[in-house]
């Protein structure tokens with residue numbers, strides 16, 4: 001096979017501009033190898049055989065009790081929330097997850113629990129859904145790329161699941177993995193990230209009341225492009241920490257590996273707290289564009305420290321130099 005695997009590429013070589021170039025090169029090589037005959041129409045078929053969820057009212061209802069932790073910001077229109085996505089397993093363009101992710105098999109589904117815990121029993125999604133009362137949490141979410149949304153999530157605190165797992169005294173961090181479904185996730189064929197997608201949190205961040213497992217949005221179960229059947233939602237960190245379609249949670253003594261840090265360590269650290277005064281090495285993080293509200297020619301809005309959640313989370317980082325722990 002002529003196509004470069006991630007292991008053939010030094011992480012430090014990868015920049016977003018190169019991802020595009022590599023994706024184009026990948027498609028060109030695929031065409032040259034005759035793979036185009038299998039892969040590209042397959043991708044097209046994925047988009048055609050079932051109906052993508054791009055409007056409300058098509059998925060099962062999942063109500064949540066309104067929470068005092070919700071933001072008062074205007075909610076981003078449903079259509080934008082479900083058609084402007086990052087979910088690289090389904091393609092690197094913003095529109096691709098909505099076109100492709102409805103093929104994701106979300107049942108049967110269970111989440112493996114392992115590492116430094118007493119209760120390693122995997123939890124089936126149906127049991128997980130019943131673990132704690134569902135709440136509606138309207139959160140500002142900000143992507144490291146410089147855009148933001150306000151999403152009414154439905155879920156409950158991750159701490160509920162952590163308590164059930166009974167971490168040992170050695171558990172200092174938690175790692176999360178996304179499922180890999182080679183036959184539904186066309187993006188797994190692209191060497192853009194190492195698969196599975198992995199993320200992590202420090203234990204106190206994971207136990208924080210703002211950190212939730214998300215099962216729904218806008219009062220319905222999650223559309224697959226938003227990470228069905230269960231994802232993480234951590235509103236004070238850049239969007240990539242909020243890992244989708246979780247099938248494994250591992251309790252660890254040491255800091256876990258995270259996908260974007262593996263891909264480009266000098267650009268994406270473990271903490272990835274939203275911070276307007278720590279720029280990305282190649283662009284400013286001082287401002288953002290609110291999807292569905294701010295036009296391209298409007299002045300951008302100011303990004304807030306910890307995405308506006310400083311009152312609740314700043315104390316987690318007292319004494320840490322945030323330019324170093326980015």
Ligand SMILES: Nc1nc2c(c(=O)[nH]1)N[C@H]1C(S)=C(S)[C@@H](COP(=O)(O)O)O[C@H]1N2
Pocket residue numbers: 081084085086087088089142143144178197225226227238239240241242243244245
């Ligand atoms: N498994 C997985 N999770 C992921 C991603 C991804 O590519 N794969 N992208 C992340 C990024 S960069 C962002 S901004 C958010 C976007 O979530 P949304 O599409 O629901 O708004 O998902 C995050 N979780």
Ligand SMILES: [Mo]
Pocket residue numbers: 086142143144145238239240
């Ligand atoms: Mo992102």
